[in-house]
Amino acid sequence: MDYSSIGNKIKRLRKENNLTQEVLAEQLDISYTYLSQVERGIRGINLNNLILIANRFNVSVDYLLSDYLNKDMGKESGGLDKEWTELIDNKTPAEKQKYIAFVRDTSKYL
Numbered sequence: 001m002d003y004s005s006i007g008n009k010i011k012r013l014r015k016e017n018n019l020t021q022e023v024l025a026e027q028l029d030i031s032y033t034y035l036s037q038v039e040r041g042i043r044g045i046n047l048n049n050l051i052l053i054a055n056r057f058n059v060s061v062d063y064l065l066s067d068y069l070n071k072d073m074g075k076e077s078g079g080l081d082k083e084w085t086e087l088i089d090n091k092t093p094a095e096k097q098k099y100i101a102f103v104r105d106t107s108k109y110l
Contacts, residue, residue, distance in 0.1 A: 003042075004041030005041075006038070006041070006067075007039040007040055008041070009064050010035075010038060013053075013059065017057065021035050027056060028056060059093045063093065066085075087099070
């Protein structure tokens, strides 16, 4: 598994929240050296720390792992799941929330 995608997402979330590696590492009770290696994709991340990071930034573990999930899931249901995934796949967590809010609001009228 290439961990650089996960590391890039963590780094982007950290920067979007104006945090240094040192501050985030302290908040998560991990070493900043470890965090740096994870962000650069040279070290894997265990499930416990992946969950800590997901919770810290209020994103799903799926978001962090999305490059490794089966993109063909949902074909049985007419491809709607796949279409939705393709639509929001490269969006930030904030953009994804806007999409979700829009769908919730407009579904009232269907």
